[in-house]
Amino acid sequence: MRRDIEKNVEIQRQKNTDYTPMTEKDYFKYNGENQFSVLDVWRYAHCLLENDVIAEYLVAKSLNIIKAENITYWTAYDMSYKNKRIEVKSTAYVHAWNTSSVSEVRTFSIEPSKNIYWDNSELVNNDGTEASRQSDIYVFCLNADKDIKNHDPFNLNNWEFYVVPTYKINSYAETKGNPNQKKISLNVIRELLADKVQYDGLFDAIEACVIEVDNYYNNEN
Numbered sequence: 001m002r003r004d005i006e007k008n009v010e011i012q013r014q015k016n017t018d019y020t021p022m023t024e025k026d027y028f029k030y031n032g033e034n035q036f037s038v039l040d041v042w043r044y045a046h047c048l049l050e051n052d053v054i055a056e057y058l059v060a061k062s063l064n065i066i067k068a069e070n071i072t073y074w075t076a077y078d079m080s081y082k083n084k085r086i087e088v089k090s091t092a093y094v095h096a097w098n099t100s101s102v103s104e105v106r107t108f109s110i111e112p113s114k115n116i117y118w119d120n121s122e123l124v125n126n127d128g129t130e131a132s133r134q135s136d137i138y139v140f141c142l143n144a145d146k147d148i149k150n151h152d153p154f155n156l157n158n159w160e161f162y163v164v165p166t167y168k169i170n171s172y173a174e175t176k177g178n179p180n181q182k183k184i185s186l187n188v189i190r191e192l193l194a195d196k197v198q199y200d201g202l203f204d205a206i207e208a209c210v211i212e213v214d215n216y217y218n219n220e221n
Helices: 002-016 038-045 051-062 166-175 186-193 199-220
Strands: 027-030 033-037 079-081 084-092 107-109 137-143 159-165 183-185
Touching: 002 079, 002 084, 033 038, 051 079, 051 084, 051 137, 051 159, 051 199, 084 107, 084 199, 107 186, 137 166, 137 186, 137 199, 159 166, 159 186, 159 199, 166 186, 183 186
Parallel strands: 084 137
Antiparallel strands: 027 033, 079 084, 107 183, 137 159
16 A cells, blocks of 8 residues: 555656746747746746745755646645655744734644545545545744844745654644644644754755655554
8 A cells, every 4th residue: 555655656746747847938929029038927926935935945955856746736745755745834933924023933734635636545545535644744844033124034044944754743633632633833843743954954854754754654564
């Protein structure tokens, strides 16, 4: 069963990345003449990068993942690495809509979901209608910068990462008597589940988690 899931994760990765990324050389045309480029659209639509977009890119970059898998935003997980499904969650103390105070309470979503958008959902939980956590690994990303006036999401020194195997999230939620728990606090992650790493340690932390996940499922069999 586990081997089938990982095999199909790779099949899904190939399917989801079977596209040619647009570049600044792609132009909108009118009467056959270039009018403006995709780069102009990006500058307009993404002039202020959202925290979750940056976080997901940092994880992908650390793993040398070039093409996004969740370009439709309907995939069951954000990306895969060594046939492990990875879900990236992010939060920050400073937000564009909050320019007067720091958001001290930090939580991440761990809400189970239905995987009806994954072609191989029957391998995970029957017909895909039963909610579960669809990843093998969570990467929780925190922009720890609390300087409201000079907030800089591009400073990688401000980012903290917590890499947790999903089975530990499930175990924690079940221990609390709430297997369908929707959120988990940063404090719980820090105290019970994972050590903080900086950007330069993210790759090694994910590599170690991949091994941990393999060992967990090997011991289950």
